[in-house]
Amino acid sequence: MTSGNLAPDRPHVAAASAQAAPLVNAKRAWGMTGLVVFLYVVNYADKAVLGIIAQPLARELGLTSAQIGMVGSLFFLTFVVGGFLAGPMAKYMSLRWALVVLAVAWSLVMLPLVIAASLTMLLVSRMLLGFFEGPSSALMHTAVYSWHPPAKRGLPGALLAGSASVAKIALAPVLAFVTVEFGWRAAILSLSGLGALWLMCWLLGWVEGPFTAKAAKAAPADEAVEGQVPKHAEPNVPLRRIFLSRTFLSCTFLLMSVYALTTVVLTWLPSYFEVGLGYSALQAGSLFAVPSVVGLALMIVSGAVTDRMIQRGATSRVVRIIVPCAGVIFCGGVLASLPVIGTPALVVGLLSLGYGFAAIVFPLVNAAISELCPPQQTAHTMGVFLALVAVGGLIAPYATGVIVDNAATKADGYALAFQSIGIISAIAAVAVLLLANPDRDRARIRAAA
Known part of the structure; x- marks a missing residue:
């Protein structure tokens, strides 16, 4: 890849690209990405296992349903804090x-529940799991981004985001x-064993990639890497400048609303299909995977296509x-129409399609946020961003339960809940279109350094 393939307003990427492209082994980069994706699948399976073993x-x-909901x-409360x-x-x-520390913690914190099961032990173990999973997403994104330059982070980001779908499609039925x-x-023991398997692969195979500040500092001067400059030429910037930028603030609101949709799908979608649309429990469980399949496909396609677009200018x-x-705006329109659609199969199809189009926001916007900061501040920036985004998961599942309990029928309640999230997400997307510009805000943040 040469600088001529890049947008003229991205000179820092273009100049580094010409020097570094031959230094990166694509096969190795994707192998390392696969190790992180493997961990993300385990990570999400740990999140989802409560729903599988709840009954x-x-x-x-x-336990009552209210107690399971409290857990x-x-x-998500400790997940945000972590x-x-x-x-x-x-x-x-x-x-x-x-x-390594985080993965070992995930594998261990649920084991006391196996030995001495109680509501207190369940609460403590899940809260500890949330706390240790909190930092993981930002660190996994940083690990993957260390092997891919900024212009090529859409597809690897899509694979990371798609790990949740892989866990629901592949691991959830096995765990069930x-x-x-x-x-x-x-x-629970199976997940601990899977974590141990990942740990062996990681310790034997993982090496940090070249697109980090540490790598740049250690590399000889004539071996600069794409998307990276020596640390003395790319100093730390004030974090408040990143967090108060229009791009960061508006994108936080957007992803918070879409994350709310994701957690409502995870928590309530089978119930909506069964109670609201009249499917059997077995049919509802099978249809639960459909939105994930659509979302995974669209995330991978959008990641690959947008990476190609950005390389072409x-x-x-x-x-x-x-x-x-x-x-997201398309998704909002689809979800807003759910209360007036009377055909169950059409509701399933449209909801799955809308969810899939909304899901592409995660890898693409995460990549945009990573552009705002110098490489050495990626983990900190992404950690704060993803923690704030997770607040949507803290609020939405409970709010949906309240809406369903107070609706005329459960079917109306579920449809109203999805409609509300769709409208809020569409409004957030319009705000981002008006406010967000990663190139502009990156330049302003660097100027303040």
């Missing part, structure tokens, strides 16, 4: 060992089978702001 766990411990909300630790962990630890055949304890605003916002 047998509730029967054994005598879910407290998970997210702010990504920056300090990246500062004092390497990516290699930071993710294990739970039915061997009990909920076996499901498209600006970051077009590729990573306008494209995903258009998808």
Whole structure:
């Protein structure tokens, strides 16, 4: 790749590209990306396992639905708090060992529940799991971005975001089978074993990529890498300048609303299909995977296409702001129409399509946010961003339950909840279109350094 393929307003990327392209082994870069994606799948399976084991766990411990819901909300509370630790962990630890610590913690914190099951132990273990999972997303994005230059982060970001879909499509049915055949304890033990398998692969194979400040500082002067300049030429910038930029603030609101949709789908979609649309429990469970399949496909396609666009000269605003916002606005229109659609199959199809178009916002906007900061501040910036985004998951599932409880019928309640989220997301997307511009805000932030 040469500088002639890049937009003229991205000279810092273009100049580095000409020097660095031959130095990156694509096969190795994607192999390292695969290791991180593997971890993300395990990470999301740990999140989702509560929904899978909820009923047998509730029967054994005598838990009410409200208590199970409380456990879910407290998970996201500590998840938000833990997210702010990504920056300090990246500062004092390497990516290699930071993710080792987190993965080991995930594998261990649920094991006491297997030995001494109680509501208190369930609360403590899930809150600890949320706390240790909080910093993980930002660090995993930083690890993947270390192997890909800014202009090529759409597709790897899509693979990371798609890990949630992979977990629901591939691991959730396996965990459900294990739970039915061997009990909920076996499901937890299986995830701990999967975490141990990842740990062995990681320790044997992981190497930090060249697109980081640490790599640039260690590299000889004649081996500059694409998207990276020596540390003395790219100093730290005031974090408040990043967090108060129009791009950061507006994109936070947008992703918070779409994340709310994601958590409502995870928590309530099977119930909507069964209670609201009249499908059987088995049919509802099977249809649960449909939005994930659509979302995964659209994220991968959009990531690959937008990476190609940006390499051919498209600006970051077009590729990573306008494209995903258009998808969210389409989703908002679809969800807003749900209460007036009377055909269950059409509701499933439209909701899946709308969810899929909204899902492309995660990899594309995450890549845009990573452009705002110098490489050495990526983990801190992404940690704060993703922690704030997760607030949507803290609010939306409970709010949906309140709406359903107070609606004339449960079907009306679910449809109204999805409609409300769709309208809020569409409004957020319009705000981002008016306010966000990564190229402009990056230049302003650098000027303040």
